[in-house]
Amino acid sequence: xxxxxxxxxxxxQLLANDQVYQDEIEHLLEVYRVQPVGNGYxxxxxxxxxxxxxxxxxxxxxxxxxxxxxxxxxTPESEVQFGCPHGLGGPTNEFGEGWFSECVGFPxxxxxxxGLNLNESWSPTTLASQCRDVICNxxxxxFTAEPWYSPCLYCGLWLLVPNHWQRRNYx
Numbered sequence: 001x002x003x004x005x006x007x008x009x010x011x012x013q014l015l016a017n018d019q020v021y022q023d024e025i026e027h028l029l030e031v032y033r034v035q036p037v038g039n040g041y042x043x044x045x046x047x048x049x050x051x052x053x054x055x056x057x058x059x060x061x062x063x064x065x066x067x068x069x070x071x072x073x074x075t076p077e078s079e080v081q082f083g084c085p086h087g088l089g090g091p092t093n094e095f096g097e098g099w100f101s102e103c104v105g106f107p108x109x110x111x112x113x114x115g116l117n118l119n120e121s122w123s124p125t126t127l128a129s130q131c132r133d134v135i136c137n138x139x140x141x142x143f144t145a146e147p148w149y150s151p152c153l154y155c156g157l158w159l160l161v162p163n164h165w166q167r168r169n170y171x
Contacts, residue, residue, distance in 0.1 A: 063161065066158055
């Protein structure tokens with residue numbers, strides 16, 4: 001996983017405008033009905049179909065999404081249909097039925113495994129756009145073909161932000 005403490009131009013821009021960026025991120029997380037895990041900006045759970053437009057909106061800020069984790073949305077129906085849960089315990093689904101189960105045996109999706117070096121001196125816009133393109137292409141074209149795929153899976157977004165940032169509107 002990436003080390004986001006390097007002072008790249010991307011990280012310098014976030015740190016120089018941290019209040020503005022955090023306000024914008026929090027607003028988008030609310031609009032897209034994102035279920036947080038913990039009080040940071042990793043494992044921000046939402047359905048994959050809503051993740052794509054959120055990732056596109058974040059890239060416009062520009063804020064990069066660099067990792068996806070997988071969460072099973074467990075409901076009585078999904079238990080019967082898909083054999084849920086597919087992992088460990090997790091938070092209650094604040095925006096729908098059931099709860100989330102962290103899929104521990106499923107591989108993370110990391111943009112660095114697709115040739116993106118997060119410590120390069122990319123401009124903030126270029127870095128966020130490159131990450132967006134890689135992740136959205138994967139979600140649109142490859143995700144459902146994975147051998148471990150199930151329709152119950154939601155993604156957990158990991159935002160590339162300073163380590164010390166904490167959610168302001170933690171549920």
